[in-house]
Amino acid sequence: MQRLRLEISGAVQGVGFRPFVYRLARRYDLAGWVSNTSKGVVIEVDGDTEVLVQFAEAILKEKPPVSIVQDIRSEYLDNAGFKAFEIRKSTGGKREAFVLPDLATCRECTLEILDPDNRRYRYPFTNCTNCGPRYSIINSIPYDRPSTTMSGFRMCSKCRKEYEDPLDRRFHAQPNACPECGPHLELWDSSGVSLADRDNALRRASAEVLEGRILAVKGLGGFHLIALAGTDEAVRTLRSRKGREMKPFALMFPSILQISEFCVVSSEERKVLQSHRSPIVLLKKRDKLNSPLFISELVSPSNPEYGVMLPYTPLHILLMMEIGEPVVATSGNLSDEPICTDEIDALERLKGIADLFLVHNRPIARHVDDSIVRIFREREMILRRARGYAPLPLSMDDKAVSVFATGGHLKNTLALSIGRNVFTSQHIGDLETVQALVAFDEVWSSIEALYNAHPDIIAYDMHPDYISSARARESEIRGIPVQHHIAHVHSCILDRGVRPPLLGVAWDGTGYGSDGTVWGGEFFHITGGTAKRIAHLRRFPLPGGDRAVKEPRRSALGLLSELYDDPVKHLPPGAFSPEESDVMRRMISLKLNSPLTSSVGRLFDAVASILDLHQTIEFEGQAAMALEHAIGNKETEKSYPIEVVRSPGEPMVIDWASLIEGVIMDTSGGIDTAIISAKFHNTLAESIAVIAETIGERKVVFSGGCFQNVYLLQRVLDILESMGFEPFIHRSLPANDGGIAPGQVMAALMMNSE
Ligand code: ZN
Ligand code: ZN
Ligand code: FE
Numbered sequence: 185m186q187r188l189r190l191e192i193s194g195a196v197q198g199v200g201f202r203p204f205v206y207r208l209a210r211r212y213d214l215a216g217w218v219s220n221t222s223k224g225v226v227i228e229v230d231g232d233t234e235v236l237v238q239f240a241e242a243i244l245k246e247k248p249p250v251s252i253v254q255d256i257r258s259e260y261l262d263n264a265g266f267k268a269f270e271i272r273k274s275t276g277g278k279r280e281a282f283v284l285p286d287l288a289t290c291r292e293c294t295l296e297i298l299d300p301d302n303r304r305y306r307y308p309f310t311n312c313t314n315c316g317p318r319y320s321i322i323n324s325i326p327y328d329r330p331s332t333t334m335s336g337f338r339m340c341s342k343c344r345k346e347y348e349d350p351l352d353r354r355f356h357a358q359p360n361a362c363p364e365c366g367p368h369l370e371l372w373d374s375s376g377v378s379l380a381d382r383d384n385a386l387r388r389a390s391a392e393v394l395e396g397r398i399l400a401v402k403g404l405g406g407f408h409l410i411a412l413a414g415t416d417e418a419v420r421t422l423r424s425r426k427g428r429e430m431k432p433f434a435l436m437f438p439s440i441l442q443i444s445e446f447c448v449v450s451s452e453e454r455k456v457l458q459s460h461r462s463p464i465v466l467l468k469k470r471d472k473l474n475s476p477l478f479i480s481e482l483v484s485p486s487n488p489e490y491g492v493m494l495p496y497t498p499l500h501i502l503l504m505m506e507i508g509e510p511v512v513a514t515s516g517n518l519s520d521e522p523i524c525t526d527e528i529d530a531l532e533r534l535k536g537i538a539d540l541f542l543v544h545n546r547p548i549a550r551h552v553d554d555s556i557v558r559i560f561r562e563r564e565m566i567l568r569r570a571r572g573y574a575p576l577p578l579s580m581d582d583k584a585v586s587v588f589a590t591g592g593h594l595k596n597t598l599a600l601s602i603g604r605n606v607f608t609s610q611h612i613g614d615l616e617t618v619q620a621l622v623a624f625d626e627v628w629s630s631i632e633a634l635y636n637a638h639p640d641i642i643a644y645d646m647h648p649d650y651i652s653s654a655r656a657r658e659s660e661i662r663g664i665p666v667q668h669h670i671a672h673v674h675s676c677i678l679d680r681g682v683r684p685p686l687l688g689v690a691w692d693g694t695g696y697g698s699d700g701t702v703w704g705g706e707f708f709h710i711t712g713g714t715a716k717r718i719a720h721l722r723r724f725p726l727p728g729g730d731r732a733v734k735e736p737r738r739s740a741l742g743l744l745s746e747l748y749d750d751p752v753k754h755l756p757p758g759a760f761s762p763e764e765s766d767v768m769r770r771m772i773s774l775k776l777n778s779p780l781t782s783s784v785g786r787l788f789d790a791v792a793s794i795l796d797l798h799q800t801i802e803f804e805g806q807a808a809m810a811l812e813h814a815i816g817n818k819e820t821e822k823s824y825p826i827e828v829v830r831s832p833g834e835p836m837v838i839d840w841a842s843l844i845e846g847v848i849m850d851t852s853g854g855i856d857t858a859i860i861s862a863k864f865h866n867t868l869a870e871s872i873a874v875i876a877e878t879i880g881e882r883k884v885v886f887s888g889g890c891f892q893n894v895y896l897l898q899r900v901l902d903i904l905e906s907m908g909f910e911p912f913i914h915r916s917l918p919a920n921d922g923g924i925a926p927g928q929v930m931a932a933l934m935m936n937s938e
Contacts, residue, residue, distance in 0.1 A: 185230060185231065185232060185263040186230070186231070186232075186233055186236060186260050186261070186262070186263060187216070187228060187229065187230050187260070187261040187262060187263050187264045188227075188228070188229050188231070188236040188239070188240065188258060188259075188260060188261075189226070189227070189228045189258070189259045189260075189261055190225075190226065190227040190228075190240060190243070190256060190257070190258050190259075191221075191223070191224065191225075191226050191255075191256070191257040191258075192224045192225045192226075192227070192243075192253055192255070192256050192257075193223045193224035193253075193254050193255045193256075194224060194251070194252045194253045194254030194255065194282065195250070195251055195252040195254075195282040195284050195576065196224045196225045196251050196252075196253065197220050197224070197225070197282075197326075197327060198284055198313065198318065198327045198356070198358065199248045199250045199251040199284065199313060199314070200248045200251075200312075200313035200314060200353070200355065200356075200357075201225050201247070201248055201251055202218045202219075202220065202225065202271050202350070202355075202356075203271070203313070203350045203351065203352075203355045204246070204247065204248050205218040205225070205227055205243065206218060206269060206271055206350050206351070207351070208239065208242055208243065208246070209229060209239070209269040210269060212231070212235055212238065212239045212242075214229040214230065214231045214235065214236075214239060214269060215229065215230050215231075215266035215267055215268050215269055216228045216229035216230055216264075216266045216269055217266070217269065217270050217271070217272045218269075218270075218271055218272070219271070219272040219273065219274060219275060220274040220275070221274070221275050222275070224254075227243075228261075228264065228266075229266070229269070230263050230264055230265065230266045233260075236260075240258060243256075244256070248313070248314065249314065249460065250284070250287050250314060250315075250460050252282070252576070254579065271350050274326070282575075282576060282577065283318065283319055283322055283325060283327065283575055283634060284318040284319065284327075284576075285318060285319050285461070285552075285571065285572050285573055285574055285575070285576060286316070286317050286318050286319055286320050286404050286405060286552060286571050286572060287314070287315045287316060287318060287460040287461075287572070288315060288459070288460045288461065288462035288494075288496035288497075288572070289310070289311070289315050289316070289495075289496060289497055289498055289501060290312060290314040290315035290460070292312065292314070292353060293310045293311060293312055293314075293315055293316075293498065294498070294501060296310060297310050297498045297501065297502065303342070303362055303363070303364075304362055304363065306383055306386075306502060307361075307362060307363045307366070307498065308369060308386065308497070308498045308499035308502055308544070309359075309361050309366045309367045309368075309498065309499070309544070309546060310361075310362075310498045311357060311359050311360065311361070311498075312353045312354050312357050312360070313353060313354065313355060313356065313357045314353065314460075315460065316357070316359050316497075317359050317404055317497075317546075319405075319549075319550070319552060319574065319575060319610070320404050320405040320548055320549055320550060320552045320571075321333040321334060321358075321359060321546070321547075321548070321549050322549055322634070323335075323549050324633060324634065325634060327358060328358060329358045329359075332358050332359065332549070333546060333547040333548065333549050334358060334359045334361070334546065337361060337365060337366055337367065337546075338365060339360060339361075339365055340362060340364045340365035342362065342364070343360050343361060343362050343364075343365055343366075346360060347360050359546075363382075366546075367544050367545050367546035368381065368382050368544060368545065369381060369382055369383075369385040369386055369499070369542060369543070369544050370385050370542075370543055370544070370545075371384075371385035371386075371388055371389050371540060371541070371542055371543075372527075372531070372540065372541040372542075372543060373539075373540060373541075374531070374535060374538065374539060374540065374541070375531075376528075376531050376541075379540075385542060386499075386502055386503060386506065386542070387506060389401075389503065389540060389542040390503055390506030390507045391506075392539070392540055393410055393411070393412055393507055393511065394412065394507060396411075396412060396415060396417055396418045396421075397411075397418075397539040397540060398410070398411045398418070398421065398422055398425070398537065398538050398539050398540075399411070399538060399539070399540050399541075399542055400516050400524075400530055400534050400537070400538035400540070400541045400542070401499070401500075401503070401516075401541075401542045402527055402530070402541075402542065402543045402544055402548075403497060403499065403500065404496070404497050404548075404552065404571065405523070405525070405548060405550070405551055405552025405553065405570070405571050405610075406515070406516060406522075406523035406524055406525045406548060406551045406552065406553065407515075407516025407517075407523060407524040407525070407530050407534065408513045408514065408515065408516055409422060409426070409512070409513075409514050409515070409516050409534070409537060409538060410436075410503075410511045410512065410513050411511060411512045412507075412509070412511055412512075413433075413435055413479045413480060413483050413509070413510040413511050413512050414477055414478045414479060414480065414509055414510065415480060416480045416481070416482055418480075418512075419433070419480045419482040419483055419512060420480075420482055422512060422514070422537075423482060425536060425537045426514070426518070426519065426537055427518070427519050428519060428802075429802055430485055430486075430802050430803070430806070431802060431803045431806075432483065432484035432485075432487050432489075432490070432491055433483050433484065433491075433512040433513075433514045434464045434491040434492070434493060434512070434513055434514055434554065434556075435479070435483065435490055435491065435492050435493070435510050435511065435512060435513065436492075436493050436494070436495060436500065436504060436510065436511050436512075436513035437492060437493075437494060437504070437510045438495070438504040438505060438507065438508055438509070438510075439494075440454060440457060440458060440494065442475070442477070442509070442510065443457070443467070443492055443494070444474075445470075445473065445474045445475035445477070446469065446470055446473065446474075446475060446477075446479060446490065446510070447467035447468060447469060447470060447490055447492060448467060448468045448469075448470055449467060450559065450562075452559045452562050452563075453465055453467060453559050456557060456559065456564060457492070457493065457494050458494065459572075460572065461555065461571075461572030461573060462493060462494060462496035462571075462572055463493065463554065463555035463556060463557045463571070463572055463573075464491045464492065464493045464554050464555065464556045464557070464568075465491070465492055465493065465556075465557055465558065465559070466489045466490070466491055466492075466556070466557070466558040466567075467489060467490055467491075467492050468488060468489055469484075469488055469489060469490055477509050477510070479510060483512060486810070486813075487809075487813065488813055488816075491556060493513070493554060496571075496572075499544075503542075513554075515553060515554070516530060516534055516538075517533070517534075517619075518533060518537075520613065520614050520616060520617060520620070521533070521613075521617050521619040521620060522551055522553075522612065522613050522619055522620055522622075522623040523551050523553055524551075525548040525550070525551045526547075526548070527541065527543040530543075533619075549630075550610070550626070550627065550630055551610070551623060552570050552571045552574065552610050553568065553570040553571060553610065553611050554568075554570065554571055555568055555569055555570045555571050555572055555573050555611075556568040558894070560894055560897065560898075560913075561898075561901075563915060564915070565892070565894075565913075565914065565915075565919075566914070566915075566916065566917065566918050566922075567892060567918055567920065567922075568595070568611050568918065568922060569597070569608065569610070569611060569916075569917065569918055569922055570610040570611040571610070573916075574608060574609060574610035574611075575607050575608065575609060575610065575631075575634075576607075577605035577606055577607045577608075578605070578606045578608070578678055578679060578916055578917070578926065579604050579605055579606070579681075580601075580604055580606060580678060580681070580930070580933075581604065582603050582604040583601060583603065583604070583933055585640040585641060585933070585936060586600070586601055586602050586603075586637065586638065586639045586640050586641075587599075587600070587601045587639055587640070587641045587642070587643055587928075587929045587932050587933055587936075588600050588601075588631075588632075588637065588639035588641070588642050588643070588661070588929075589642070589643040589644065589666075589924075589925040589926070589927075589928035589929045589932070590628075590642070590643070590644045590645075590652040590653065590655055590656040590925065590928075591612075591644075591645070591652050591921070591924045591925035591928070592645055592650065592652065592668065592671075592695075592921040592924040592925075593614070593615050593616075593645070593647070593650045593651070593652060593921070594614045594615075594804060594920075594921045595611065595613065595614065595918070595920055595921040595922040596611075596612045596613060596614070596615050596620075596624060596652060596921070596922075596924075596925075597609045597610070597611060597612055597922050597923075597924070597925045597926075598612070598624075598627055598628055598631060598925050599925035599926040599928065599929045600631055600632075600635060600637055600639065600929070601929045601933065602635060602637065606678060606926050606929050606930070607631070607635065608917065608923075608925060608926045609627050609631055609925070610627070611922055612624055612627055615650075615651045615652060621651065624651075624652070624655070625655075628655075639661055640661065640662065641661065641662050641663070641664055641932050641936060642656045642659050642661045642662070642663050642664070643656070643663075643664050643665075643666050643928035643929055643931065643932035644656035644657070644663065644664075644665055644666070644928065645665070645666065645668055645671070645695075645696065645924065645928070646665045646666065646667050646668065646696050646698065647668070647695075647696035648696070650696075653665070664932040664935060664936065666927075666928045666931045666932060666935075667695070667696070667697065667698050667703075667715075668690075668692075668695025668696055668697075668703065668924065669690035669692070669695050669697075669703055669704070669706040669708070669888065670688075670690075670708060670715045670927075670931050671924045671927035671928045671931050672688075672690040672692065672695075672887035672888045672919075672923065672924065672927055673688030673689075673690050673708055673710060673715065673885055673887055673927070674688075674927040674928075674930035674931040674934065675887055675914070675917055675923035675924065675926055675927030675930065676688075676885045676886060676887040676912060676913070676914050676917075676919070676923075676927075677710070677885055677927075677930060678917070678926055678927065678929075678930040679914050679915055679916050679917045679923070679926075680885070680912045680913075680914075680915060682883055682885055682912050684710045684711055684712055685709070685710060685711045685712075685881055685883075686710050686881050686882075686883035686884065686885050687707065687708070687709060687710075687718075687875070687876055687879050687881045687883070687884045687885070688707070688708040688709075688710050688715070688884075688885045688887070689706070689707055689872060689875075689884060689885065689886050689887070689888075689891075690706045690707075690708070690887050690888040691704065691705055691706070691784040691785070691886075691888040691889075691890035691891060692704050692783070692784070692785055692888035692889040692890055692920070692921070693733065693783060693785030693786065693804065693805070693889055694730075694733065694781075694783055694785065694786075697782075698717075701723065701779060701780045701781065701782065702726065702779050702780065702781035702782070702783060703720065703781070703782055703783065704721070704781060704782060704783025704784055704785050704786065704888070705720050705721030705782045705783055705784035705787070705838065706719075706720050706782065707719035707720065707835075707836075707875050707879075709879055709881070710885075712934070713934040713935055713937055715931075717835050718835055718836065718875075718879060719828075719835050719836035719837070719838065719875045719878075720782040720835055720836075720837065720838070721782040721783070721784055721787065721837070721838050721840065722782070722829075722837050722838060722839045722840055722841070723780040723781060723782045724739075724742045724743045724745075724746050724780065724781060724786075724790075725742040725745065725746075725772050725775070725778040725779070725780055725781075726738060726739060726742050726778060726779055726780075726781050726786060727741060727742055727768040727771045727772050727777070727778045728768070728771070728777060728778070729777050729778070729779050732786065732789070733804070734800060734801055735799065735800045735801070736789035736790065736792050736793040736798050736799060736800070736801060736807040737755065737759045737760060737793045737799040737800070738768065739786040739787070739789040739790040739793065740755055740759070740789070740790040740791075740793035740794050741755065741760070741765065741768055741769070741772070742772060742778065742781075742786075742790075743786075743787070743790040743840075743844065744790075744794075744844070745769065745772050745773075746841075747841060747844060747845070751769070752765045752769075754794065754848050755793065755794065756793075756794070756796035756799075758799075759793060759796070759799050784868070784888075784890050785805075785808060785889060785890055787840060788807065788808035788811055788890070789807045789808065790844075791811060791844075791847055791861075791864055792807035792808065792810055792811045793807070794844075794847060794848065794851065795811070795814070795847075795851065795857050795860060795861070797810040797811060797814060797857075798810055804889075805889060805892075808890070808893065809893075811861050811864070812861070812865070812893045812894070812895050812896070814857050814858055814861040815858050815861045815862045815865065815895055816858050818856065818858035818859055818862055819862070820859055820862045820863060820866070821866070822859075822862075822863050822866065823863050823866035823867040823870055824842060824843040824846035824847065824863055824864070824867045825842040825843070825846065825867075826838065826839065826840065826842060826843050826867050826870065826871050826874075827839040827841070827842060828871070828874050828875065828878070836875060836878065838871045838874075838875070843864070843867050846863070847860055847863075847864060850863070862895075865893075865895050865896050865899060866899060868896060868900075869896060869899035869900040869903055870903065872884075872900050872903075872904070873900070873903045873904060873907060876904060876907075876909055877907070882908075882909060882910050883909075883910050883911075883912065884904055884909050884910070884911045884912070885911075885912045886900075886911065886912065886913050886914075886919070887914060887919050887923065887927070888919060888920070889919060889920040889921065891913060891914075891919045892918075892919050892920060897913060901913070
């Protein structure tokens with residue numbers, strides 16, 4: 185007989201871990217105890233060594249589905265003579281346990297709300313330890329009911345009994361509630377007058393959606409705007425009221441079955457859709473519809489994909505069941521502002537957009553958007569990281585110093601490192617509106633409060649004008665500026681736990697370079713703490729600077745002016761009026777507000793303009809996406825010539841001159857746009873291989889928004905792998921600027937230790 189002591193750290197609190205251990209100990213007939221500690225869970229049990237080993241194995245094998253074990257330490261001690269197994273009171277101390285993300289409704293809870301005999305029948309706030317709100321209701325840790333937004337609701341005797349019973353699924357489920365004691369719904373008109381409450385509110389709201397009305401729904405981490413996807417009328421109204429012309433809307437479907445009527449769904453995609461993270465998944469539209477229903481063209485115009493999700497709260501499940509067909513479910517906000525979380529605020533901000541408001545009285549502690557992922561090579565690729573993912577940390581080697589990072593300007597997130605963990609905030613968004621800045625400040629102070637943070641270093645982007653950087657510079661903590669693309673590379677290094685030396689490739693739209701020009705097609709040799717820029721794209725002028733981001737034609741004119749005396753001749757007619765192009769050509773030749781750029785994102789824009797896919801755009805990356813989508817099913821192994829210019833003491837330069845000449849020749853030769861685009865992508869992939877070969881590092885790390893382009897990514901991975909390289913792409917962090925903050929943390933730690 186021996187005593188086994190297990191110390192388990194990770195996401196093991198508030199997920200039913202202790203009752204699980206309790207049941208397991210009973211199964212193996214072991215006496216002892218389990219308790220929550222500041223770091224996780226501790227278990228002690230007496231027993232025969234052989235049984236103890238089986239018990240420890242069963243813990244790892246059968247642990248609750250939403251728990252994450254980061255570390256497990258075991259120790260064999262002298263038998264303690266325990267008489268029974270008990271759940272002991274939590275020990276105090278500084279909390280290091282993880283805050284969990286919000287979890288989609290579990291199967292058991294779903295069955296309960298659909299069961300007329302259950303006391304939670306049709307109750308929209310049903311949850312248990314395996315599911316329900318977490319991050320969106322936590323005000324502070326430890327995660328106990330008084331520190332959540334459920335503190336105002338007193339559990340009834342039935343709920344209390346479940347809460348206190350270690351064998352119940354709702355043992356210590358902090359948001360536990362029922363129709364008798366928990367939050368409830370109300371339906372408001374657009375001036376906030378209550379039209380119905382409880383189940384009547386839900387039924388009436390669904391009926392109104394079916395009539396074509398636009399409904400604002402207070403969900404888990406904020407408001408959705410919901411409209412019937414099956415009628416052009418409803419979608420067109422939503423587009424015009426929201427001021428959003430082309431950017432695809434996400435869809436919510438009542439069932440996975442209905443999704444598969446409209447989209448091609450692989451088993452991996454199905455798994456992610458139905459997971460407790462329940463993100464929006466980008467799925468290929470079916471060529472031939474297999475449904476009596478219909479989805480308006482306006483949902484995702486000229487795009488081969490839909491962004492699709494399943495209902496992830498009881499409220500959404502019940503609502504979708506009533507509606508019975510796909511709806512647009514887009515963030516409840518004005519174009520680029522953060523999502524609304526408060527019903528009074530929503531009435532104000534969504535006035536003129538929503539006809540009706542389905543609200544409830546459970547406050548939302550912080551905004552958490554829907555996450556967006558796609559499946560690439562059978563793995564998740566995260567495009568927007570929020571609900572279901574944030575704020576789970578990534579781990580690295582233990583560090584004595586703590587770093588806080590303020591991220592980039594677009595798709596902003598914040599990050600904080602403590603010890604071996606790097607916590608990345610939920611998606612905040614583009615810091616271009618007052619509301620976004622308010623959200624930025626709120627998330628900042630909420631992270632500091634949640635983790636009781638005392639960072640030693642504050643890391644930020646080098647850009648002189650970024651608001652996120654200005655905020656960091658105001659701080660009294662020691663600051664470390666980090667170059668944008670170096671942060672990108674370190675983001676992937678952290679994400680994949682790769683150790684230098686390595687080649688880092690960072691391709692994106694825009695980032696401030698350490699030489700004052702606009703970077704975005706960068707290669708770094710990373711050895712230990714230093715990052716040496718060893719190659720970049722040939723530079724070209726961007727007439728109008730930042731304005732070029734919204735106008736691919738400006739990138740095209742800047743690029744072509746490097747090659748031709750009469751660049752306009754090579755642009756599609758009508759790209760510019762004669763006056764416009766005159767002004768811009770003068771700007772370029774006088775070097776007036778025409779910064780030089782080595783951005784691959786802008787090269788994509790230029791080619792999209794030359795091929796007349798887009799001259800101006802509505803949202804970031806739109807032209808590049810159109811160029812990728814233009815390939816369709818066309819295949820070619822062909823590419824254009826590309827030259828790598830080497831000069832001693834200087835970074836290598838990838839010269840696009842012959843590439844662009846090839847594109848122009850093919851265009852005037854009437855070659856299919858699909859083929860030209862494929863050749864363009866192939867050429868870029870090959871250019872990476874040339875640089876990789878020259879540097880000779882086996883490990884190659886990819887980051888930056890351009891590597892959300894799956895054609896490019898697939899191509900470059902295939903080439904590098906066939907040449908014996910070991911490429912790494914993002915897994916848990918976005919390749920776009922949403923990954924900048926954790927990358928800044930990592931880069932600052934590297935620089936600090938040099
Ligand atoms: Zn549940
Ligand atoms: Zn109750
Ligand atoms: Fe970037």
